[in-house]
Amino acid sequence: xxxAESYRAFVAERRERILSRLADAAARAGRDPAEVTLLxxxxxxxxxxxxxxxxxxxxxxxENRPQELNRKLEGAKAYPQMAGARFDMIGNLQxxxxxxxxxxxxLIHSIRSxxxxxxxxxxxxxxxxxxxxxxxxxxxxxxSKSGFSPDEAREAAERVVALPGIRVQGLMTMAPAxxxxxxxxxxxxLRELAEDLRARTGLSLPTLSCGMSDDYPxxxxxxxxxxxxxxxxxxxxxxxx
Numbered sequence: 001x002x003x004a005e006s007y008r009a010f011v012a013e014r015r016e017r018i019l020s021r022l023a024d025a026a027a028r029a030g031r032d033p034a035e036v037t038l039l040x041x042x043x044x045x046x047x048x049x050x051x052x053x054x055x056x057x058x059x060x061x062x063e064n065r066p067q068e069l070n071r072k073l074e075g076a077k078a079y080p081q082m083a084g085a086r087f088d089m090i091g092n093l094q095x096x097x098x099x100x101x102x103x104x105x106x107l108i109h110s111i112r113s114x115x116x117x118x119x120x121x122x123x124x125x126x127x128x129x130x131x132x133x134x135x136x137x138x139x140x141x142x143x144s145k146s147g148f149s150p151d152e153a154r155e156a157a158e159r160v161v162a163l164p165g166i167r168v169q170g171l172m173t174m175a176p177a178x179x180x181x182x183x184x185x186x187x188x189x190l191r192e193l194a195e196d197l198r199a200r201t202g203l204s205l206p207t208l209s210c211g212m213s214d215d216y217p218x219x220x221x222x223x224x225x226x227x228x229x230x231x232x233x234x235x236x237x238x239x240x241x
Contacts, residue, residue: 047075064091170207
């Protein structure tokens, strides 16, 4: 990392450019940009960079691995100004790591199967908490991606939302990299699936987590309420289009 002041200035300036692009995308879709949360994916940086991002205006952070989540939560204790910072779990969650996450994050984005939902439900009851979660859906059908297929999500939704100890807040997906047209179809498909599941479950399912550094404007146009931004936030070498 460069010196702290230069890095803070970079993160703050980059954030303004991100917000400008987000606002333009929201305007094209007739949306209020305030409906969209910027989740700064901090998996590649340390607690100091997270604290500088907080000073630059970020309030929500995402981690892929429980051990990194723990490192950031412990590191944040050295920065009293970060009291109340939101941390989400966005990566694949292994069953033997659930206890490291439950009760420590605002939202688990990656409930990829009914079995995992049941495990998180049971651990949440053990910890006497209610875990807010998203169902991860492989809308694009890529073999390399995990998650419910759309049909599996439809079939399992009512059972999953009935589980105690968890509260299903919406859906998450990832789009293929470098394919804007496919990304748009993927994000549109997530929005349409959410509409279907609302009718099936009676829940509002307000959260759609989709869109990353390369495609978040498309995601905002298609209804995303949380964009997960890593390189574009933290890496000075990332070139914005």
